[in-house]
Amino acid sequence: MNTTSLPEPAVLDRIRVVLSHPSHPGNIGAAARAMKTMGLSRLVLVNPRTFPDAQADAMAAGATDLLVQAEVVMSLPEALSGTVLAVAMTARRRELATPALWARDAAAEVVAMASSGDVAIVFGNETSGLSNEELGQCRRWAMIPVNVDFSSLNLAAAVQVMGYELRLAALDPGRPPAISGAGELASHDEVEGLITHIERAAIASEFLDPASPKRLILRLRRMFSRAAPEKEEVNILRGLFAALEKGISGPIKGKANPENKT
């Protein structure tokens, strides 16, 4: 692997680094510096406490261009809009957790998927991490292996390690090309649209208590996230749910349509 004379791999331009609710502007700057050393350039900030900020500029140390170009949004769905894969970085084991990937394996998947479209790596708040709701919006969860007795990885350090793995994955000439299915993958927005549609249908059908729908929708979202559905599949499902919703407003609300009994 001789990389020093090679041009920067184009795939790195498809990777968004999303910092959700960062508290300390210094960490935003240090994360930008870490990103740039690894050839990453697309920083997205979800509702940062203080940004722009002189401390962020100071800690960026030559990577202020990433701060200038950073996109600031108010919610994670906005940050993930248009992506085909979102990977949540998590330090803790979670309720509802499907097995997380190790950072190295996650990086390989991210780079492979980046040939299909934009991908995102999502880092949570310095103290509280990502919420369960935020985790539920990401198809994959990834962990950096740390000392269990001292897992206090700084936010910029986590960006540095994950950026390093992404860079190596992008430079790896032996990596097989992205898994190419028959159809085009659905975007994050399309999958979210489907989830919203299902939620609405589930409430309308009284299957779901609108007062506490969270857990069930989380499970569904994770299932669809894992499935990585194609556009056409999403369209079929939406068509199906639209049809079911129509049935609910029909004569026998909340029960099976007797016409289907035969």
Add this chain to the structure above:
Amino acid sequence: MNTTSLPEPAVLDRIRVVLSHPSHPGNIGAAARAMKTMGLSRLVLVNPRTFPDAQADAMAAGATDLLVQAEVVMSLPEALSGTVLAVAMTARRRELATPALWARDAAAEVVAMASSGDVAIVFGNETSGLSNEELGQCRRWAMIPVNVDFSSLNLAAAVQVMGYELRLAALDPGRPPAISGAGELASHDEVEGLITHIERAAIASEFLDPASPKRLILRLRRMFSRAAPEKEEVNILRGLFAALEKGISGPIKGKANPENKT
């Protein structure tokens, strides 16, 4: 790879992280934090500008135990005393450079060698890096692949990435055991003793100008470093040089002993 429930790999206790001439105490603290997250505990400081220091403690954030236990020495040879392998981290291509290893490959070698004895990873000053003399004292040179247009990796960030690779190498169950030769490997001090001996002999023989011996000795040192000699081989060579030195003080100074001609 399920590592979270495993005990910390014992091999990490054999690895010294050597910071040579660090300028900023905050970087020492951040490096200690980075080390501890990856299960490394042995910090050695060569002639730090300011240590101990409140800023180092603040940046260590829970890893102050590493600072308390840190060994402070005045020269790199002291820091490497008793090691069987020293790896220099370098960001630049160098004069006299043999090919550097990538961080990942270097980590695999370090972990394999750690079953034979102590090993060291050496990081240079924040601005000037390691001197050629310091590089010459290390058997291997390692590089972290960075964006050539922005290679400004923070010292603690470099420790974080290398520590991460060392941790993964240590946890890797598929790694073959250390290369076991017939004999015990010479320690760093023994190889250095040999180099010093050779230098003295080379000057005594007028082969070497004592005013500018640096480049030649650097080359020799690198050759012996690459060779990873065993104790017995070092002893043989020293015996040989001792014998040759005796010959120099004999009748035909600086030329071959006529007795050897037959």
